[in-house]
Amino acid sequence: MATQTILWTVLPAGRVTEGALKGRLKVSVVASPRLTPERANERELRAFPEWLLWPRTVAEAKFGLRIGNTLLPLEPLGPLAGQAQPDVDLWSQLFAPETPVDGFVFKDMSRVNLRSYAVRNVLGLARKYYAQLAVGATSRHPTLLPWSSANPALRAMLIDMGAPREVGAERQGGFARFFNDGDGGIEQVLRNSVFGPKSKYSGTAAGIGVDRGGNPVNGASFPVRVLPPDWQPPNGTPDTELMANWASAAEYTLYQADRFYRREPLSADALAMRRPSGKDIPPPPESQTLDFHKRLASYSDYPALLRRLGVLLDFVLPAENPIDQQVRQQGNAQGTMQLDLRWANDHDPGVDGCPATAWQADSQRFTARPRTNDHHMGMLRLGGANDRWDQSKRIPFDVYQVDPDGTALKTVDFVLSAQRLIDKSRKSGTDGAVTYTTGDDQPVAALRAGGIGVSRHGRAAALAFGAASSAAKDGAVRSGAAASAGIALFTEDVLRGYRVDVQPIIGGKPGRWQSLCRRQGAYQIAATGAKLSLPADDEGYVKGASTTSTANPASGADPDDHYLHESLFRWAGWSLVVPRPGRTLRAQDGDSGVQAEVPTDVTDAVAAADGNGILTSFVAAKGSLPRLRFGFAYRLRARLVDLAGNSLDVDDPSLGDGENELEVTQPVTYWRFEPVDPPVLVQRARASEGESLERMVIRSNYDADPATFLTTGAFADAIKLPASADFAYTPANERHVVPPKASQTLCETHGLFDPMFGSAS
Numbered sequence: 134m135a136t137q138t139i140l141w142t143v144l145p146a147g148r149v150t151e152g153a154l155k156g157r158l159k160v161s162v163v164a165s166p167r168l169t170p171e172r173a174n175e176r177e178l179r180a181f182p183e184w185l186l187w188p189r190t191v192a193e194a195k196f197g198l199r200i201g202n203t204l205l206p207l208e209p210l211g212p213l214a215g216q217a218q219p220d221v222d223l224w225s226q227l228f229a230p231e232t233p234v235d236g237f238v239f240k241d242m243s244r245v246n247l248r249s250y251a252v253r254n255v256l257g258l259a260r261k262y263y264a265q266l267a268v269g270a271t272s273r274h275p276t277l278l279p280w281s282s283a284n285p286a287l288r289a290m291l292i293d294m295g296a297p298r299e300v301g302a303e304r305q306g307g308f309a310r311f312f313n314d315g316d317g318g319i320e321q322v323l324r325n326s327v328f329g330p331k332s333k334y335s336g337t338a339a340g341i342g343v344d345r346g347g348n349p350v351n352g353a354s355f356p357v358r359v360l361p362p363d364w365q366p367p368n369g370t371p372d373t374e375l376m377a378n379w380a381s382a383a384e385y386t387l388y389q390a391d392r393f394y395r396r397e398p399l400s401a402d403a404l405a406m407r408r409p410s411g412k413d414i415p416p417p418p419e420s421q422t423l424d425f426h427k428r429l430a431s432y433s434d435y436p437a438l439l440r441r442l443g444v445l446l447d448f449v450l451p452a453e454n455p456i457d458q459q460v461r462q463q464g465n466a467q468g469t470m471q472l473d474l475r476w477a478n479d480h481d482p483g484v485d486g487c488p489a490t491a492w493q494a495d496s497q498r499f500t501a502r503p504r505t506n507d508h509h510m511g512m513l514r515l516g517g518a519n520d521r522w523d524q525s526k527r528i529p530f531d532v533y534q535v536d537p538d539g540t541a542l543k544t545v546d547f548v549l550s551a552q553r554l555i556d557k558s559r560k561s562g563t564d565g566a567v568t569y570t571t572g573d574d575q576p577v578a579a580l581r582a583g584g585i586g587v588s589r590h591g592r593a594a595a596l597a598f599g600a601a602s603s604a605a606k607d608g609a610v611r612s613g614a615a616a617s618a619g620i621a622l623f624t625e626d627v628l629r630g631y632r633v634d635v636q637p638i639i640g641g642k643p644g645r646w647q648s649l650c651r652r653q654g655a656y657q658i659a660a661t662g663a664k665l666s667l668p669a670d671d672e673g674y675v676k677g678a679s680t681t682s683t684a685n686p687a688s689g690a691d692p693d694d695h696y697l698h699e700s701l702f703r704w705a706g707w708s709l710v711v712p713r714p715g716r717t718l719r720a721q722d723g724d725s726g727v728q729a730e731v732p733t734d735v736t737d738a739v740a741a742a743d744g745n746g747i748l749t750s751f752v753a754a755k756g757s758l759p760r761l762r763f764g765f766a767y768r769l770r771a772r773l774v775d776l777a778g779n780s781l782d783v784d785d786p787s788l789g790d791g792e793n794e795l796e797v798t799q800p801v802t803y804w805r806f807e808p809v810d811p812p813v814l815v816q817r818a819r820a821s822e823g824e825s826l827e828r829m830v831i832r833s834n835y836d837a838d839p840a841t842f843l844t845t846g847a848f849a850d851a852i853k854l855p856a857s858a859d860f861a862y863t864p865a866n867e868r869h870v871v872p873p874k875a876s877q878t879l880c881e882t883h884g885l886f887d888p889m890f891g892s893a894s
Contacts, residue, residue, distance in 0.1 A: 141284035161777035168236040188443035209449035219443030242600035246328040249593035250389035251362040257522035262290040274574035332356040338601030364570035390541035437779030486617030497787035504623035513771035516795040536583030543578030586703030630674040631771040638766040651754035673710030706761035745889035810873035819861035840864035
């Protein structure tokens with residue numbers, strides 16, 4: 134027989150800001166179903182009668198809130214605030230009786246290998262050595278060859294990053310050794326010691342509940358399948374044997390960054406694809422049909438829709454309640470709260486799981502309580518974060534503006550290329566095996582400005598600990614309603630993402646805080662085209678931690694390998710939640726079998742088949758976005774978004790202008806790091822024989838200048854030949870010298886279009 138579990142999560146939602154209820158505490162309640170079919174004929178929604186018309190089912194429930202020993206009645210906020218009520222007709226249009234239902238499957242992310250790399254360390258290395266090279270090689274590229282006379286800064290950089298070293302008469306090291314994926318290679322070492330259930334690293338996850346003081350308790354120990362972000366010298370530490378595989382912190386950092394993108398072993402077929410023949414190209418992956426759980430989860434990006442479907446409910450607490458009483462007496466308060474459900478129909482209360490939620494409150498804020506130091510009263514704790522890349526920082530967050538991925542990959546490529554040149558130059562012979570066209574001076578990789586972003590040092594390990602805690606809570610939920618009551622949820626357990634704000638600092642004066650997540654949307658039902666009456670102006674959010682894995686297990690990659698970037702978000706001058714305006718290049722197959730590209734206006738309607746039943750389109754709210762410009766300083770902050778889509782408002786009075794230094798980054802001036810391209814030569818006429826863009830040719834004779842020579846009979850006869858038909862002959866050979874091309878985005882970031890744009894409002 135089909136079974137179900139409904140997890141009811143109650144979330145602090147601040148205070149009512151206007152109207153007759155102004156100042157009253159709010160909570161949001163999220164219903165999360167777990168439907169489990171037992172037989173084949175139960176794999177449709179019709180096997181779960183309560184969910185055929187859920188808004189009608191939930192209308193039979195009466196909600197209360199238990200705080201300590203006090204049970205408070207909850208009053209629905211919707212009717213009092215004039216909000217639209219749960220809509221049975223809308224539910225029926227989106228969830229038909231034949232909607233497929235797969236059994237709910239919990240993914241335990243504490244049992245996978247989490248691979249990452251330290252953004253802080255990569256950019257710290259670049260800052261350290263590029264600064265030394267800028268001082269020591271001001272007018273020319275640094276000298277690489279001969280290696281014995283190499284630029285001291287370049288030599289130190291390459292040795293630190295893995296170039297071979299001479300130890301006595303022996304040659305040791307070389308970054309290329311990390312590409313040995315066979316037995317005895319670094320990959321096998323890590324599989325045996327870190328990336329597996331027998332990892333040498335272990336940790337204690339947070340338990341499912343709290344102690345008498347309301348603080349989280351410790352849970353069970355578990356293997357942490359994550360490589361530490363920082364290298365430790367092999368001098369007697371517990372992981373000495375492992376860390377001895379790397380000669381320096383720089384080598385360790387670059388290995389992790391390179392392995393983050395070198396995910397699949399190169400097979401013979403993969404090597405052959407470097408020169409593809411166009412045959413045996415695999416088809417694109419098929420789109421998946423979303424079952425009930427996945428479809429409902431996909432609506433999490435649209436909180437207003439969840440409210441219309443009745444799986445997200447808002448309530449207000451009575452004017453007199455224990456929370457406000459504690460705040461008036463002490464200035465702030467904290468505790469746990471738990472939902473109390475009473476049903477007027479024959480609903481089985483044994484399927485309802487009601488975990489407690491840890492909360493904190495003061496006179497202005499009412500939020501979930503954090504378990505770690507990463508969060509503070511509904512905000513990301515970004516105080517002190519900057520882009521100075523001091524590797525001894527005591528805070529986990531950094532601001533970055535140099536593209537960390539490009540920096541890491543280009544640096545690894547440069548190290549490998551330099552290592553090959555050094556090896557060739559050491560071969561016997563006057564000049565070794567280095568070609569005469571290879572210069573002794575070699576430039577390091579050019580960096581690139583990538584927008585302003587925030588990264589979290591050691592994010593993979595933090596995710597592993599959070600995942601282990603979630604797994605323990607899932608086990609309690611599966612044990613039944615009584616065990617669910619012993620669960621306590623903290624900020625980290627109900628965090629869905631972030632809403633990011635930016636404050637430009639112009640002329641030394643801070644401007645107003647502006648959200649990068651405001652959007653204006655339109656919604657319609659895919660099957661009928663009917664438009665939904667939902668609030669058009671709201672805020673999206675940047676999703677929290679998500680990993681990627683190898684799409685093709687047949688390639689030999691470990692399916693347990695998951696990859697997590699340390700970057701939380703990055704602002705490149707546009708909204709974080711809507712696409713830039715413009716068209717998209719889409720593939721088009723012609724009769725010749727050669728793929729072409731066609732500019733297309735892409736909408737959700739293009740990919741509506743097997744989707745979630747809703748078509749949406751979003752644009753940035755007019756006048757909501759600040760301008761990202763080189764030479765200007767900016768500060769950032771991030772508001773936490775919970776499972777209900779709730780967060781502090783961008784203009785919440787408690788945020789002020791950024792006076793709370795725990796929640797705001799330090800000012801960061803945005804600079805250009807891309808090199809300035811040289812001028813471009815453009816021909817003024819068609820080329821003649823022997824001529825190229827950079828080789829100029831004129832024709833004359835001892836008795837004729839160029840103009841006269843072109844009129845001689847011999848020359849006139851020569852250009853009549855078919856071989857000369859495509860050439861042009863002029864008495865003067867000239868070139869235009871023009872500025873190099875630049876992208877529209879680069880020009881915009883330089884502010885070149887600002888006089889034409891006018892005011893953003």
